[in-house]
Amino acid sequence: MLSTTLEQPTATPKWVKSLLSPDVLAPIIVGLVLLTAWELAVRITNTPPYLLPGPILILQTLAKDWPTLIPSWFVTMKIAFTALVAATVSGLFVAILFAQSKWIERSFFPYAVLLQTTPIVAVAPLIIIWLKNNTFAALVVCAWIVAFFPIVSNTVLGLNSTDPSLVNLFKLNKANRWQTLWYLRLPTSLPYFLAGLRISGGLALIGAVVAEFVAGTGGAQSGLAYQILIAGYNLQIPRMFAALLLITVSGIAIFAALSALSNVLLKNWHSSAMKHEN
Amino acid sequence: MIGSNLSSAIAMKTQPILTLEHVGKTYANGTVALQDFNLAVEPNTITSLVGPSGCGKSTVLRIISELGDLSTGRMTWRSGNDHKLAYVFQEAALMPWATVMDNIRLPLKLAKVPKRQALGLVSEAIAQVGLQGFERVYPRELSGGMKMRVSIARALVTRPNVLLMDEPFGALDEMTRGKLNQDLLQLQHQRNLTILFVTHSIYEAVYLAHRVVVMASKPGRVVADIAIDSPHPRDPDYRTSAQFNRYCREVSHSLSDAMGESLALAL
Numbered sequence: 254m255l256s257t258t259l260e261q262p263t264a265t266p267k268w269v270k271s272l273l274s275p276d277v278l279a280p281i282i283v284g285l286v287l288l289t290a291w292e293l294a295v296r297i298t299n300t301p302p303y304l305l306p307g308p309i310l311i312l313q314t315l316a317k318d319w320p321t322l323i324p325s326w327f328v329t330m331k332i333a334f335t336a337l338v339a340a341t342v343s344g345l346f347v348a349i350l351f352a353q354s355k356w357i358e359r360s361f362f363p364y365a366v367l368l369q370t371t372p373i374v375a376v377a378p379l380i381i382i383w384l385k386n387n388t389f390a391a392l393v394v395c396a397w398i399v400a401f402f403p404i405v406s407n408t409v410l411g412l413n414s415t416d417p418s419l420v421n422l423f424k425l426n427k428a429n430r431w432q433t434l435w436y437l438r439l440p441t442s443l444p445y446f447l448a449g450l451r452i453s454g455g456l457a458l459i460g461a462v463v464a465e466f467v468a469g470t471g472g473a474q475s476g477l478a479y480q481i482l483i484a485g486y487n488l489q490i491p492r493m494f495a496a497l498l499l500i501t502v503s504g505i506a507i508f509a510a511l512s513a514l515s516n517v518l519l520k521n522w523h524s525s526a527m528k529h530e531n
Numbered sequence: 532m533i534g535s536n537l538s539s540a541i542a543m544k545t546q547p548i549l550t551l552e553h554v555g556k557t558y559a560n561g562t563v564a565l566q567d568f569n570l571a572v573e574p575n576t577i578t579s580l581v582g583p584s585g586c587g588k589s590t591v592l593r594i595i596s597e598l599g600d601l602s603t604g605r606m607t608w609r610s611g612n613d614h615k616l617a618y619v620f621q622e623a624a625l626m627p628w629a630t631v632m633d634n635i636r637l638p639l640k641l642a643k644v645p646k647r648q649a650l651g652l653v654s655e656a657i658a659q660v661g662l663q664g665f666e667r668v669y670p671r672e673l674s675g676g677m678k679m680r681v682s683i684a685r686a687l688v689t690r691p692n693v694l695l696m697d698e699p700f701g702a703l704d705e706m707t708r709g710k711l712n713q714d715l716l717q718l719q720h721q722r723n724l725t726i727l728f729v730t731h732s733i734y735e736a737v738y739l740a741h742r743v744v745v746m747a748s749k750p751g752r753v754v755a756d757i758a759i760d761s762p763h764p765r766d767p768d769y770r771t772s773a774q775f776n777r778y779c780r781e782v783s784h785s786l787s788d789a790m791g792e793s794l795a796l797a798l
């Protein structure tokens with residue numbers, strides 16, 4: 254069959270080889286070099302840890318403060334994840350609605366843009382006041398506002414990017430609106446939607462953290478932003494950095510997970526996920 | 532002799548399956564794509580449509596398939612309206628996310644044909660274009676010629692009796708094109724298809740067709756209607772026969788007349 258590829262005659266497992274590929278190795282080496290430089294700079298200049306801790310101290314703090322940081326990490330991730338799911342569902346729904354007619358899109362798209370251009374820091378206090386009985390919901394709404402637009406705009410673009418010949422084929426076969434949506438427009442929009450989802454994944458996390466900052470130290474459940482604020486007040490700078498590290502690593506993990514999802518879903522047909530053989 | 536008398540008698544009796552009378556088409560931007568276009572298509576024949584680029588060949592197919600409407604004139608199908616139409620585009624136009632099998636099955640899915648019956652029709656169509664073994668392959672793994680076969684199988688799967696083909700083999704190499712031409716002749720006979728075949732290749736037009744219709748542009752109209760009275764279906768030897776060459780020359784002359792005329796009009 255065409256789809257079977259030739260087995261490589263080596264015994265190295267596939268995952269080892271993928272770890273040793275330049276795509277993985279090169280950034281790791283760059284990272285290690287930068288971290289070493291940072292550590293050395295901190296030690297040579299004798300910078301006090303309350304101004305700039307070195308990476309080793311940050312890692313030590315992370316390990317030491319793990320029991321306090323992890324519950325907070327969990328709270329932040331829960332907010333970001335809920336917001337991302339909400340943004341995906343509502344974004345898809347709205348995109349499909351927009352794609353039903355040019356008039357709907359024309360009339361409502363500017364308002365979707367409005368959501369995107371409104372600075373979240375400015376509206377977060379309002380939302381938190383409106384939903385003061387449910388801080389979790391308020392934070393989710395803030396993160397949702399940030400994550401919503403990329404999904405909508407990308408999916409709308411995808412739904413409208415159908416191959417004209419295929420559109421004609423569907424017309425000739427008397428496909429109804431729903432068949433065209435289901436068998437043609439949604440599959441066409443899948444790569445676009447996934448690209449939007451990848452952007453929204455990171456934005457949902459940022460939105461969650463920003464909203465937590467605005468919400469401040471109140472509330473029963475406190476996320477990583479709360480830990481950063483408190484550590485800042487107490488001048489526990491290494492802990493601030495440890496919390497920041499957790500946020501960054503989580504952001505990267507979300508991006509990697511969504512990229513993997515995208516590759517799995519598109520591996521058979523879309524050039525973004527294909528291995529090119531010439 | 533008796534045989535040929537008989538066949539001409541039958542030919543005289545056959546009623547065209549499709550007639551276009553005084554058809555005109557003006558696009559919204561004012562382009563007059565067709566003017567007083569007349570064509571009668573005999574059932575179970577291949578009619579080639581040749582003409583300079585932009586003369587309205589695709590427009591004719593779009594009108595026949597009702598993808599586009601005509602501005603003036605009439606289009607009538609044989610009484611009883613027993614035609615079932617399929618369209619093969621210039622590009623294969625496959626869904627990249629679907630396997631060969633799912634691509635071919637699409638028209639049946641849209642017509643809500645039950646799965647079991649659909650799978651039977653699909654494998655029949657796959658066999659007809661010689662794609663057995665490629666059912667689960669995605670379009671990106673196929674060569675241009677194979678993609679075109681998928682596209683043809685997708686057109687055949689609904690068992691049409693009228694096939695519109697718009698330069699289907701234009702992007703293929705000579706060898707593949709020759710092979711697909713041969714397969715098309717076979718199919719036409721096996722399935723009693725009426726085929727309208729648009730092409731830029733004079734050789735292809737003559738080789739395939741019972742009849743070559745030459746069009747001129749600005750406005751698009753018929754300038755020559757040449758019957759290719761050689762036995763049908765043809766085999767590759769026909770390509771080197773004197774008769775074939777004579778027909779090619781005739782079509783070529785009408786075509787350059789048509790081009791010259793439109794050049795003269797443009798000047």
Ligand SMILES: Nc1ncnc2c1ncn2[C@@H]1O[C@H](COP(=O)(O)OP(=O)(O)OP(=O)(O)O)[C@@H](O)[C@H]1O
Binds near residue numbers: 587
């Ligand atoms: N949608 C459209 N709107 C306006 N003008 C059009 C449209 N489609 C085609 N035309 C014009 O109508 C004329 C005939 O077009 P058509 O596509 O039928 O030509 P064709 O014979 O198929 O050409 P080719 O051999 O290059 O495919 C051309 O002048 C073209 O510019």
Ligand SMILES: [Mg+2]
Binds near residue numbers: 588589697
């Ligand atoms: Mg054309």
